[in-house]
Amino acid sequence: MLNEDIKTVAHDCGDCPIRHRAVCARCEADELERLEEIKYYRNFQAGQTIIWSGDRMDFVGSVVSGIATLTQTMEDGRTQMVGLLLPSDFVGRPGRDGSPYDVVATTDMVMCCFRKKPFEELMADTPHIAHRLLEMTLDELDAAREWMLVLGRKTAREKIASLLSIIARRDATLNLQTQQNSLVFDLPLTREAMADYLGLTLETVSRQISALKRDGVIELEGKRHVTVPDFSRLLDEAGDDSDGGMLS
Amino acid sequence: MLNEDIKTVAHDCGDCPIRHRAVCARCEADELERLEEIKYYRNFQAGQTIIWSGDRMDFVGSVVSGIATLTQTMEDGRTQMVGLLLPSDFVGRPGRDGSPYDVVATTDMVMCCFRKKPFEELMADTPHIAHRLLEMTLDELDAAREWMLVLGRKTAREKIASLLSIIARRDATLNLQTQQNSLVFDLPLTREAMADYLGLTLETVSRQISALKRDGVIELEGKRHVTVPDFSRLLDEAGDDSDGGMLS
DNA sequence: CGAAGCGTTGAGATAAGTCAATTAGTGTGG
DNA sequence: CCACACTAATTGACTTATCTCAACGCTTCG
Numbered sequence: 001m002l003n004e005d006i007k008t009v010a011h012d013c014g015d016c017p018i019r020h021r022a023v024c025a026r027c028e029a030d031e032l033e034r035l036e037e038i039k040y041y042r043n044f045q046a047g048q049t050i051i052w053s054g055d056r057m058d059f060v061g062s063v064v065s066g067i068a069t070l071t072q073t074m075e076d077g078r079t080q081m082v083g084l085l086l087p088s089d090f091v092g093r094p095g096r097d098g099s100p101y102d103v104v105a106t107t108d109m110v111m112c113c114f115r116k117k118p119f120e121e122l123m124a125d126t127p128h129i130a131h132r133l134l135e136m137t138l139d140e141l142d143a144a145r146e147w148m149l150v151l152g153r154k155t156a157r158e159k160i161a162s163l164l165s166i167i168a169r170r171d172a173t174l175n176l177q178t179q180q181n182s183l184v185f186d187l188p189l190t191r192e193a194m195a196d197y198l199g200l201t202l203e204t205v206s207r208q209i210s211a212l213k214r215d216g217v218i219e220l221e222g223k224r225h226v227t228v229p230d231f232s233r234l235l236d237e238a239g240d241d242s243d244g245g246m247l248s
Numbered sequence: 249m250l251n252e253d254i255k256t257v258a259h260d261c262g263d264c265p266i267r268h269r270a271v272c273a274r275c276e277a278d279e280l281e282r283l284e285e286i287k288y289y290r291n292f293q294a295g296q297t298i299i300w301s302g303d304r305m306d307f308v309g310s311v312v313s314g315i316a317t318l319t320q321t322m323e324d325g326r327t328q329m330v331g332l333l334l335p336s337d338f339v340g341r342p343g344r345d346g347s348p349y350d351v352v353a354t355t356d357m358v359m360c361c362f363r364k365k366p367f368e369e370l371m372a373d374t375p376h377i378a379h380r381l382l383e384m385t386l387d388e389l390d391a392a393r394e395w396m397l398v399l400g401r402k403t404a405r406e407k408i409a410s411l412l413s414i415i416a417r418r419d420a421t422l423n424l425q426t427q428q429n430s431l432v433f434d435l436p437l438t439r440e441a442m443a444d445y446l447g448l449t450l451e452t453v454s455r456q457i458s459a460l461k462r463d464g465v466i467e468l469e470g471k472r473h474v475t476v477p478d479f480s481r482l483l484d485e486a487g488d489d490s491d492g493g494m495l496s
Numbered sequence: 497c498g499a500a501g502c503g504t505t506g507a508g509a510t511a512a513g514t515c516a517a518t519t520a521g522t523g524t525g526g
Numbered sequence: 527c528c529a530c531a532c533t534a535a536t537t538g539a540c541t542t543a544t545c546t547c548a549a550c551g552c553t554t555c556g
Contacts (some may be wrong), residue, residue: 070393072393072394072396072397074397074401074487075487075489076487078401079401080396080397080400080401082393082396082397083393093386095383095386096386100390100393100394101393124375124379127372127375127378130375130378130379130382131372131378133382134378134381134382134385135343137382137385137386137389138341138343138344138385140389141385141388141389141392142348144389144392144393144396145318145320145330145331145348145349145392146320146348147396148320148328148330148392148395148396148399149320149322149328149330151396151399151400151447152328152399152446152447153322153326153327153328153447155511155512156511156512190533190534190535191534191535191536192534192535198400199399199400199401200512200513201512201513201514202534202535203512203513203514203515203535203536203537204511204512204513205535206534206535206536206537207512207536207537209535209536210536210537222521223520223521223534223535223536239322239323239324241323403543403544404543404544438501438502438503439502439503439504440502440503448544448545449544449545449546450502450503451503451504451505451544451545451546451547452543452544452545454503454504454505455504455505455544457504458504458505471502471503471504471552
């Protein structure tokens with residue numbers, strides 16, 4: 001335990017691809033050691049539900065790779081996606097037993113999990129974790145509020161453009177493959193999932209994507225592969241001001 | 249209407265009406281002392297803008313009395329309310345210069361402000377403040393996400409019912425005046441502000457309120473004074489499951 | 497009184513939803 | 527290898543909830 005205790009599948013925090021962005025980003029070496037003691041990895045398959053709304057959770061954790069969604073569902077089946085979890089995002093809420101949302105893997109995923117109780121104790125001891133978690137939570141709150149504007153006030157076309165620009169922006173920061181001005185990425189969501197994110201029907205999503213394609217705002221290859229020839233044009237369609245600082 | 253005219257002479261934290269709910273709720277006596285050194289009170293009039301979106305903020309603080317709204321506005325004027333600030337709620341974001349939202353007082357307000365720089369230093373020292381702020385931020389995030397469901401998936405009638413039940417619930421916890429099963433409160437928002445909260449037009453808000461009144465879900469005296477004869481009926485109209493635990 | 501702010505109500509327009517048919521891609525098994 | 531089933535996505539025709547535009551009523555206030 002003192003030495004390099006290499007677990008079967010376990011990665012070393014030093015090599016972790018999300019080391020600098022996740023909840024552990026600010027940890028010192030000794031704090032990382034304590035985290036390593038309570039961490040374990042879990043794999044999920046695309047489509048698998050990670051946490052059911054209302055269920056007791058005995059862990060919290062970080063998304064290492066893959067994508068998950070947070071959704072809320074009404075009794076009659078209407079569902080609203082309330083968050084998209086990308087690599088480095090945090091799952092779970094210290095200090096509360098259950099999740100108010102379903103958490104579902106939309107792609108194959110790897111999560112770095114921490115047993116909840118020890119994690120909470122660790123949080124009380126080490127300000128770096130709590131501080132980073134506060135920072136991340138404030139960011140998520142801002143994102144949620146920005147999404148409220150999308151849901152409450154934007155047209156279907158603007159909603160689609162907003163979603164595409166968010167995905168494009170994320171992909172650009174993760175994969176760093178901007179060629180000139182044009183962006184290329186794969187949609188990680190089905191039309192139905194997009195509809196649930198945007199508060200639309202899947203038919204409307206499909207129609208608006210076709211319209212954006214027809215108008216040359218995007219190019220489609222197959223159903224999922226998207227090229228954005230002019231990102232500022234897309235932002236324009238989203239109703240956001242100028243380029244949002246991304247091309248700077 | 250008010251029996252006690254709250255003149256905000258309460259400059260001592262010990263007497264503070266929000267002492268047990270605000271960001272300072274968990275503070276020990278010595279921490280409170282340090283807070284008192286950097287705090288000051290500010291009054292705002294109904295309608296006054298407290299912070300403009302994008303402006304530099306040199307303070308953070310707590311709502312002591314009154315109500316404020318957080319709103320986002322698009323270039324063409326469409327606006328979406330993204331939060332409602334009630335007594336004990338926290339304003340501002342440590343670690344960031346500007347607010348992404350307009351913060352506007354909808355009633356006369358008193359705020360307990362802290363100079364931002366010293367507050368941030370204090371936060372680094374005293375885990376109780378940071379911990380409480382994390383807790384409050386997580387609550388706000390949950391509330392924002394619940395609101396995303398309202399904005400994305402509920403009908404106009406359900407939206408109105410949702411808003412009324414939130415206001416009713418808040419009023420019940422603040423004023424503790426539940427008479428049997430029926431709740432009475434005043435709407436703190438104009439029809440237009442409600443529309444901005446709900447992603448509707450003010451005409452639709454007006455029509456749906458009239459409809460709920462016609463159907464006996466609510467009773468109206470004047471434009472603002474609301475009686476809810478049967479709270480579970482209201483929750484039913486909101487599309488939420490049963491009583492949400494409030495009458496327990 | 498007249499103006500201004502807030503709210504209600506009506507009539508018609510429209511964006512998005514619903515229902516339904518069709519296509520395309522993918523995997524399965526005889 | 528071809529039918530078959532199955533899912534994701536597209537597209538069309540029609541319906542509808544909500545918006546838009548407009549008129550009007552009620553208070554408040556100078």
